[in-house]
Amino acid sequence: DLGEVSRQYFSDQEEQALGRAIMRDVYADPRYLDDPEIETYLNQLGYKLVEVSTRNQREFNFFVVDDPSINAFAMPGGNIGVHTGLLLAAQNESELASVVGHEIAHVTQNHIARMIASQSQSQWPTMAALALALLAARSNPNVASAAIASTQAFSIQNQLNYSRDYEREADRLGYDMLTRGGFDPRGMSGFFSRLERANRFYDSSAPAYLRTHPLTTDRISDMQSRSETAPYQQVADSLDFQLVRARLRARENSPADAVLAARNALKDKRYSSETAARYGLVTALVRARQFKAAEAEVQKLLSGKPTHPMIQQLAAYAALAAGTPALALQRYQAGSEAHPGYRPLQYGHIEALLAAGRSRDA
Incomplete structure (x- = not known):
């Protein structure tokens, strides 16, 4: 040793x-x-x-x-x-x-x-x-x-x-x-x-x-x-791993190129997880400030696996970035209640409270 x-x-x-x-x-x-x-x-x-x-x-x-x-x-x-x-x-x-x-x-x-x-x-x-x-x-x-x-x-x-x-x-x-x-x-x-x-x-x-x-x-x-x-065992990747990789890909290249790449991946079904691919598209759309399109994709995400904390965090952040702090606060509140120990939601909730002029609540 x-x-x-x-x-x-x-x-x-x-x-x-x-x-x-x-x-x-x-x-x-x-x-x-x-x-x-x-x-x-x-x-x-x-x-x-x-x-x-x-x-x-x-x-x-x-x-x-x-x-x-x-x-x-x-x-x-x-x-x-x-x-x-x-x-x-x-x-x-x-x-x-x-x-x-x-x-x-x-x-x-x-x-x-x-x-x-x-x-x-x-x-x-x-x-x-x-x-x-x-x-x-x-x-x-x-x-x-x-x-x-x-x-x-x-x-x-x-x-x-x-x-x-x-x-x-x-x-x-x-x-x-x-x-x-x-x-x-x-x-x-x-x-x-x-x-x-x-x-x-x-x-x-x-x-x-x-x-x-x-x-x-x-x-x-x-x-x-x-x-x-070792005995053979097929181990599936966690959704967390797939979401993190989609998040990183959405940061690559210019915002417009990131949106195009994410849209094409979804259209051509080049993904191991449709949820992660859509998460990447929303991330890229918010980065490109295409908030209306981002909200449409958020709705699709929330109808699928809405309980995942990274998805709830992204949905709330997209609303905050779009200038709708009330909707953001609603989503942060729901996310924080579902995942009380998830720090990104806690940080985002504080940011949304400050944006809404509720510094005392933050």
Whole structure:
């Protein structure tokens, strides 16, 4: 168990402090995606895996980075970032869960703390440079972008790449989380095999994930061997996963192009979930400020699966964006009553109250 690490030189308190310092600057950076719906989903997925981990005594925080590259990374303090590119590249939810579980294992096994502790104290300023690169975002976005491009400031392990032993351990524990969490264990071998092929044939533009996570043929073989011995089970993607991907696609390209792409997908039935496809269309229509068309599609959504919190949140937000705060408040009220713990609805409800001039109620 490589996670049994001495904290003689890097205590748990020091790791938590470093994690908090870096996250303050991540939240201030323009690449941080402040989207409560997507972040809520990612935390729900992450904690579904954490809860079945054999070492789940610590807190985790999952956040999203608005970056098209395929990447995910663990940082000090249980902070795990996932790029939007990974959310869209995963062909199913089990593939996404396999990467998230792998990163959770890096945290539970104290791999980051071990790597930092293994450096002599004279090298610690190199680690601090990551936080300084993010600090630049507050004063000069151009400097911040250059710093991120050159140092991968979002990924602390870029300074200390994971060893093959760490990777094998994260594979093993991540696989266990997949199976215990009810996901398809073949998601891990399928996803990492595709990454390996991309690295082999397109070395100059290899996925960012492989820069800090060395991928070998032995690791791929181990993943495939484990999945081949597992009993076959077909695991359907959750509606949440499909809605999140539709939401991300609606953010791509220009608003008009996003609307056209969403309409064509619905017309040609190019979707795995009609509900998610329509959700994506409404998101794109609101973005394009086509509120009348958006409301017509909202009505279709509400007649189908109106109880899903992401759908109720979008219906209320569409009404608020269209300048009908009374309707928005009605929908937020209904959504909050149906899903009292769903934070995006709570945030939206407060925004609608403020828009209606009811600041005291907010």
